Amino acid sequence: MSDFMNDKTDDVTAETEHVTSPQQSDALAQGTSDDPLERVLRRAAGAGASVIRDLSEAQALGSSAHDDLDDGDHGIQMDREDRASLTRVAGLSTELEDVTDVEYRQLRLENVVLIGVYSSARAKSAQESLDEAENSLRELAALAETAGATVLDGVLQRRANPDPATYFGKGKAQELAELVRALGADTVIADDELGPSQRRALEDVVNAKVIDRTTVILDIFSQHAKSREGKAQVELAQLEYLLPRLRGWGESMSRQAGGQVGAAGAGMGSRGPGETKIELDRRRINTRMARLRKQIAGFAPAREAKRANRKRGAVPSVAIAGYTNAGKSSLLNRLTGTQELVQNQLFATLDTAVRHSETQDGRSFTFVDTVGFVRNLPHQLVEAFRSTFEEVGESDVIMHVVDASHPDPEAQIKTVRDVIAEVDAQGIPEVVVFNKADLIDDSRRMLLHGLAPTGVFVSARTGEGLEELRERIDAAIPTPDREVTVVVPYDRGDLVAELHERNRVLELEYDEAGTRVHAFVTPEMFAKLDAFLV
Ligand SMILES: Nc1nc2c(ncn2[C@@H]2O[C@H](COP(=O)(O)OP(=O)(O)OP(=O)(O)O)[C@@H](O)[C@H]2O)c(=O)[nH]1
Numbered sequence: 031m032s033d034f035m036n037d038k039t040d041d042v043t044a045e046t047e048h049v050t051s052p053q054q055s056d057a058l059a060q061g062t063s064d065d066p067l068e069r070v071l072r073r074a075a076g077a078g079a080s081v082i083r084d085l086s087e088a089q090a091l092g093s094s095a096h097d098d099l100d101d102g103d104h105g106i107q108m109d110r111e112d113r114a115s116l117t118r119v120a121g122l123s124t125e126l127e128d129v130t131d132v133e134y135r136q137l138r139l140e141n142v143v144l145i146g147v148y149s150s151a152r153a154k155s156a157q158e159s160l161d162e163a164e165n166s167l168r169e170l171a172a173l174a175e176t177a178g179a180t181v182l183d184g185v186l187q188r189r190a191n192p193d194p195a196t197y198f199g200k201g202k203a204q205e206l207a208e209l210v211r212a213l214g215a216d217t218v219i220a221d222d223e224l225g226p227s228q229r230r231a232l233e234d235v236v237n238a239k240v241i242d243r244t245t246v247i248l249d250i251f252s253q254h255a256k257s258r259e260g261k262a263q264v265e266l267a268q269l270e271y272l273l274p275r276l277r278g279w280g281e282s283m284s285r286q287a288g289g290q291v292g293a294a295g296a297g298m299g300s301r302g303p304g305e306t307k308i309e310l311d312r313r314r315i316n317t318r319m320a321r322l323r324k325q326i327a328g329f330a331p332a333r334e335a336k337r338a339n340r341k342r343g344a345v346p347s348v349a350i351a352g353y354t355n356a357g358k359s360s361l362l363n364r365l366t367g368t369q370e371l372v373q374n375q376l377f378a379t380l381d382t383a384v385r386h387s388e389t390q391d392g393r394s395f396t397f398v399d400t401v402g403f404v405r406n407l408p409h410q411l412v413e414a415f416r417s418t419f420e421e422v423g424e425s426d427v428i429m430h431v432v433d434a435s436h437p438d439p440e441a442q443i444k445t446v447r448d449v450i451a452e453v454d455a456q457g458i459p460e461v462v463v464f465n466k467a468d469l470i471d472d473s474r475r476m477l478l479h480g481l482a483p484t485g486v487f488v489s490a491r492t493g494e495g496l497e498e499l500r501e502r503i504d505a506a507i508p509t510p511d512r513e514v515t516v517v518v519p520y521d522r523g524d525l526v527a528e529l530h531e532r533n534r535v536l537e538l539e540y541d542e543a544g545t546r547v548h549a550f551v552t553p554e555m556f557a558k559l560d561a562f563l564v
């Protein structure tokens with residue numbers, strides 16, 4: 031058996047059918063038709079075949095049918111509670127008017143229903159929790175659209191926690207199945223990351239493909255990545271996401287093969303084919319991941335060299351960070367006259383762009399446009415894009431762009447600051463910029479002012495506030511304009527290193543007492559060197 035697997039590691043589907051009995055091969059073929067692994071490894075377009083089966087007459091549509099649905103599983107009391115907890119989020123539908131656009135979309139895109147679970151059990155009021163969940167679902171709708179899907183509807187259920195078995199409770203999952211059928215949706219997207227068995231179980235109930243927020247974000251990243259490094263980073267993140275999920279997926283296939291509910295992992299006969307495939311896939315994934323890691327490591331020297339170059343020239347950098355779609359690239363274009371890609375899409379920018387600029391008094395610096403952030407950014411992506419985010423950590427100033435017209439700017443700001451903290455960039459001076467000021471009224475300005483009193487209101491569209499923004503950035507960029515001579519003791523090599531980073535070293539020699547340095551330094555550095563002045 032192992033010889034066989036070693037011989038052919040190229041085509042999993044074909045192999046699986048070889049090692050399977052004729053009765054099983056059918057079920058397996060069906061199982062692999064929307065195999066996420068195949069999608070990632072092969073990038074085959076349009077592989078998302080759905081598995082909609084005919085529902086029985088008893089589950090016909092209409093509100094009366096809905097009313098009867100839960101009776102089998104729950105007590106009446108719980109039923110009412112459950113039903114009252116289900117909220118439709120209005121205004122999510124993104125179906126288009128434009129006929130040609132519709133035709134275009136129908137050819138390539140999936141019709142999706144979004145689902146989310148929220149709880150009112152924590153410190154927040156029920157209304158607050160609901161608002162937050164609705165915003166999150168709206169964002170998921172934007173993500174789904176960006177990925178190329180048409181959003182048909184969105185449904186939230188109030189529950190203390192997502193159901194460990196099927197995410198939605200059993201009764202609600204049945205209702206969801208009805209809705210999916212009524213709308214002709216082929217995919218359900220959950221707003222939380224789903225466990226492997228949760229995903230499968232929910233798929234079984236709703237008879238449609240089920241994916242989660244992470245999958246959507248990974249999908250967008252893979253569509254948008256342009257550079258070879260970006261592409262490798264995304265693929266690595268996708269495989270990292272898939273690897274721990276192979277088990278549940280294999281179990282489900284075994285179950286299909288055995289045709290017996292609850293047989294997952296129970297009998298040798300039913301476990302066999304799934305396990306074989308898992309082993310095979312795991313090996314392929316690990317091989318591929320090792321290759322990607324090597325490839326990505328290969329990019330590091332070039333990136334380091336570029337960075338080192340920038341540093342050697344002692345040119346300070348301003349990192350443009352912020353939530354995705356906040357208008358970072360638009361502002362960069364406005365401030366430097368460049369033509370970065372601007373799109374009303376999430377994650378339009380995936381490759382860092384560095385642009386040269388000058389302060390009003392003629393000092394050079396660079397702007398670095400970065401990947402946008404989003405709530406629940408999959409940690410696999412944070413890992414894969416660590417080098418990109420680290421650009422933020424190594425900058426001299428962070429220009430934190432906030433979409434002033436966003437329904438929940440506070441959450442946006444928090445998300446961005448969380449990522450900033452993750453790359454140890456908290457100490458870097460931050461200029462908060464409320465962009466899209468053309469879209470907001472005065473009461474909104476007041477609210478935003480309360481969130482960040484020193485924030486600058488600008489509009490990349492109208493040009494409002496850009497002068498003030500330039501001044502604020504100029505002022506935040508540290509200038510090495512203080513001349514010092516210091517003797518830094520040898521156990522403070524860190525200070526000498528820092529002196530080289532953002533200051534201008536004129537002379538350096540090694541004395542008995544320590545390193546004697548003559549330099550122009552920034553006010554910040556000056557304060558640190560106070561004890562060593564000569
Ligand atoms: N009304 C208005 N729209 C703006 C403004 N600035 C940007 N936009 C729009 O907001 C959308 C996103 O702009 P981008 O510059 O691509 O945003 P980004 O932050 O670079 O986004 P990602 O790269 O996707 O993270 C585009 O549709 C812009 O036209 C503004 O000041 N006012």
Ligand SMILES: [Mg+2]
Pocket residue numbers: 358359360371372378379
């Ligand atoms: Mg951008």
